Amino acid sequence: MILASSAAGMAGVMPRLLRAESCVASAMPRTLINVMLQGGADFRYLFMPAPSHPDSLYLDGIWNARSSLYSADYGDYQQMFDSEYLLASDPLSGLPFGIHNSAAWLHSQFEAGQVAVIANAYCSRNRRHDQSILNADAGEPDLAQLNFDRAGWGGRLIEAIPGSGNVVELGSSVSVFSKGSQPGDRMARVVHAENMRGMALAGQDEESAAGSRRNVLARALNAWYEGRGPELANEKPPGWAYQTFVSHRSAIQQFGLAIDERLAQCQPLPDELLNLELNNGSFAQQCRNLFDACQLPDVLDLRVMSMSYGGWDTHDNLAVEITENISDIFGAAGGLATTFPLLDGIPFAAQPVSDQLVMYFASDFGRQLAANGTFGTDHGRGTYSIMLGKPVQGGIYGELFPAAEALASDDGRIPLQTQGADISGRTSTEKILAEACEWVEPGTSTAVFPNAGTADIETPGMLDSLLS
Numbered sequence: 078m079i080l081a082s083s084a085a086g087m088a089g090v091m092p093r094l095l096r097a098e099s100c101v102a103s104a105m106p107r108t109l110i111n112v113m114l115q116g117g118a119d120f121r122y123l124f125m126p127a128p129s130h131p132d133s134l135y136l137d138g139i140w141n142a143r144s145s146l147y148s149a150d151y152g153d154y155q156q157m158f159d160s161e162y163l164l165a166s167d168p169l170s171g172l173p174f175g176i177h178n179s180a181a182w183l184h185s186q187f188e189a190g191q192v193a194v195i196a197n198a199y200c201s202r203n204r205r206h207d208q209s210i211l212n213a214d215a216g217e218p219d220l221a222q223l224n225f226d227r228a229g230w231g232g233r234l235i236e237a238i239p240g241s242g243n244v245v246e247l248g249s250s251v252s253v254f255s256k257g258s259q260p261g262d263r264m265a266r267v268v269h270a271e272n273m274r275g276m277a278l279a280g281q282d283e284e285s286a287a288g289s290r291r292n293v294l295a296r297a298l299n300a301w302y303e304g305r306g307p308e309l310a311n312e313k314p315p316g317w318a319y320q321t322f323v324s325h326r327s328a329i330q331q332f333g334l335a336i337d338e339r340l341a342q343c344q345p346l347p348d349e350l351l352n353l354e355l356n357n358g359s360f361a362q363q364c365r366n367l368f369d370a371c372q373l374p375d376v377l378d379l380r381v382m383s384m385s386y387g388g389w390d391t392h393d394n395l396a397v398e399i400t401e402n403i404s405d406i407f408g409a410a411g412g413l414a415t416t417f418p419l420l421d422g423i424p425f426a427a428q429p430v431s432d433q434l435v436m437y438f439a440s441d442f443g444r445q446l447a448a449n450g451t452f453g454t455d456h457g458r459g460t461y462s463i464m465l466g467k468p469v470q471g472g473i474y475g476e477l478f479p480a481a482e483a484l485a486s487d488d489g490r491i492p493l494q495t496q497g498a499d500i501s502g503r504t505s506t507e508k509i510l511a512e513a514c515e516w517v518e519p520g521t522s523t524a525v526f527p528n529a530g531t532a533d534i535e536t537p538g539m540l541d542s543l544l545s
Contacts, residue, residue: 100339100342100343100344100372100423100424101339101342101343101373101375101424102424102425102426103372103373103374103375103424103425103426104374104375104425104426104427104428105371105374105425105427105428105429105430105432105433105434106374106379106380106433107380107433107435107468107516107517107518108374108379108380108381108382108433108434108435108517109231109234109380109381109382109435109436109437109513109514109516109517110367110381110382110383110384110434110435110436110437111231111254111381111382111383111384111436111437111439112384112385112386112406112436112437112438112439113210113213113214113252113254113383113384113385113386113439113440114385114386114387114389114402114438114439114440115206115210115385115386115387115388115389115440115441116206116387116388116389116390116391116440116441117206117209117389117390117391117440117441117442117443117444117456117457117460118389118399118402118440118443118444118460119389119391119395119399119443119444119454120440120443120460120461120463121143121443121444121446121454121461121500122143122146122177122395122399122454123176123177123180123399123403123461124174124175124176124177124194124461124477125139125158125161125162125174125175125177126139126174126175126477126478127158127162127164127173127174127175128154128155128158129173130173130174130478132478132480132483134480134483134484135478135480135482135483135493136154137483138482138483138491138493138494139446139478139482139483139493140153140154140157141493141494142446142447142448142493142494143446143447143448144157144448145448145450145452146395146396146448146452146453146454147161147396148396148397158175161175161177161178162175162176162177162178163175163176163177163178163180163181163184165184165187165188167472167473167477168190168471168472169472169473169474170472170473172473172477174473174477174478177400177403179400179403179404179407179408180403180404180406180407180408181407181408181409181414182407182408182409182411182413182414183407183465186465186471187471189471190470190471190472191465191466191467191469191471192463192464192465192469192471193463193464193465193469193470193471193472193473193474193543194461194462194463194472194473194474194477195461195462195463195464195474195475195504195509195540196461196473196474196475196476196477196479196503196504196535197459197461197475197476197479197500197501197502197503197504197535198459198460198461198462198475198502198503198504198505198506198509199218199442199458199459199460199502199503199504199505199506199533200212200213200216200218200439200440200441200442200460200505200506201213201218201220201441201442201458202218202219202458203442203458204442204456204457204458205456206390206441207223208220208221208223209441209442210441211223211224211225211227211253212441213254213439213440213441213506214229214230214231214252214253214254215227215228215229215230215253215254216229216230216233216506216507216510216525216526218505218506218507218532225253226260226263227253227256228253228256228257228258228263229252229253229254229255229256230254230510230525230526231244231254231255231381231383232244232254232255232256232257232258232263232266232267233257233258233524233525234380234381234514234517234518234521234525235257235266235380235381236257236258236266236524237514237518237520237521237524237525238380238517238518238521239518241378242266242378242379242380242381243266243267243268243377243378243379243380243381244266244267244268244379244380244381244382244383245267245268245270245370245377245379245381245382245383246267246268246269246270246271246382246383247270247271247363247366247367247370247382247383247384248271248359248363248383248384248385249271249359251264251267251269251383252383252385254383255267255381255383268377268379270366270369270370270377271362271366272362272366273336273340273365273366273369273370274340274346274365274369276332276333276336276337277329277330277333277334277336277337278299278326278329278330278333279295280295280296280299281295281296282295302323302326302327302330306323306326306327309323310323310324335376336373336376336377339372339373339376340369340372340373343372343373343423343424344372344422344423346365346368346369347368347419347422349415349419350364350365350368350415350416350419351365353365353412353415355405355411355412356401356402356404356405357386357387357388357402357405359385359386360384360386360405360406360412361412363384363385363412364412364413364415364416367382367384367416368416368419368420368423370382371420371423371430371434372423380517380518381517386402386405386406388402389402389440391444391453391454392449392451392453392454392455393449393451393452393453394451394452394453395448395452395453395454396452413436417431420434431466431467432467432468433468434466434467435464435465435466435468435469435513435516435517435544436464436465436466437462437463437464437465437509437510437513438462438463438464438465439462439506440460442456442457442458442459442460443457443458443459443460443461443499443500444456444457444499445457445496445497445498445499446482446492446493446495446498446499446500447493447494447495447496447498449496455497457499457500458499458500458502459499459500459501459502459503460500460502462506462509464509464513464543464544468516468544468545469543469544470542470543470544470545474504474535474539474540474543475503475504475535475536475539476535479500479501481501482498482500482501502533503533503534503535504533504534504535504540505529505532505533505534507526507528507529507532508529508532508533508534508540509540509543510525510526510529511525511526511529512540512543512544513544514526515544516544
């Protein structure tokens with residue numbers, strides 16, 4: 078969409094460096110970014126044990142269970158690992174393990190101590206996409222009612238923070254995660270920023286002739302609303318049927334122009350983001366929106382942001398599908414690897430922008446331990462939660478590769494040899510996300526997650542130092 082304001086029209090001719098210097102240096106508040114990976118991400122493919130793993134029984138078991146997932150016909154586990162994985166070491170335990178080479182940027186961030194992997198987490202008790210996505214967005218693992226008219230944990234967090242504040246949705250649709258607790262007005266604290274450079278209402282298109290049909294209509298409509306809007310507000314009785322529409326149109330116009338004017342003062346989208354091409358075009362646009370949102374946190378009044386990436390339901394051909402997804406998000410040339418270095422170039426009033434961001438990666442559920450016979454994995458329950466950012470105390474929290482998966486359970490079956498067996502959920506995401514809420518704004522976690530105190534955790538106290 079072509080931006081309409083005069084400030085936006087000047088953006089194309091103002092030198093980039095001059096605009097960067099004139100951009101208001103805003104204080105970026107502590108901000109949480111929730112990234113929802115719809116479809117059930119198989120993070121057991123993302124993380125695998127190193128060939129030197131101390132439990133050889135487990136190593137043999139997971140290789141037998143999952144060797145068919147890999148596109149190449151590897152002779153043994155060592156050959157597969159050397160070809161597919163980057164070696165990492167847990168700073169908390171010293172355990173060596175592998176991060177898939179399609180996630181080279183994630184590997185670099187883990188090695189820098191800025192990625193936490195919480196093993197054996199669960200956000201839902203079932204294996205249905207619709208219910209589990211709802212449970213993840215609502216932050217209620219035990220929720221059994223499929224009712225999307227409810228508050229999400231992002232919306233509850235915004236309401237728990239004193240004063241104003243918004244959830245900024247960077248994707249194409251607003252999820253339950255962002256919605257507030259007021260029935261009938263759950264979007265009151267949501268800004269839908271599907272295209273940060275197309276927020277204002279349509280106006281004069283500088284690239285079209287002044288007499289074009291589009292520009293004539295735009296001028297006429299805008300002039301009518303600007304002239305008649307205030308009059309209508311005074312003339313019409315309370316409860317006039319179109320009052321909400323007229324008021325909403327005015328609010329959108331003012332808000333959109335404020336965004337346009339600030340962006341016109343700041344740097345344009347860097348070429349790296351303009352030219353960013355990913356397998357998922359929506360995620361590339363969300364990365365552009367993320368950069369722009371971080372240029373004007375005060376205008377958006379942001380404290381929470383929401384992103385999403387679909388296509389993780391890998392029942393077949395897992396290796397091809399999941400590596401494309403992983404590389405889009407976590408790869409060396411992926412969306413986050415492109416965006417995060419550019420954030421450091423945004424003027425700041427207090428702390429650098431990237432110092433104030435924490436990303437949390439959620440998915441509806443994990444996948445089953447063993448391959449399903451069609452080169453994929455079926456729905457499971459337990460998964461890994463990933464938290465990323467400079468405030469994160471990096472490392473592995475929980476048993477990354479539970480030894481019990483290679484041993485006979487009470488019913489005599491060995492999980493790694495049993496179709497239908499999945500990662501055993503030991504830590505509720507309520508525990509994890511309560512820590513995230515406390516980092517964003519101390520004192521908010523009990524309002525957002527009232528049951529976190531009694532929720533499951535693999536080892537009591539293990540998340541106490543997750544964030545600083």
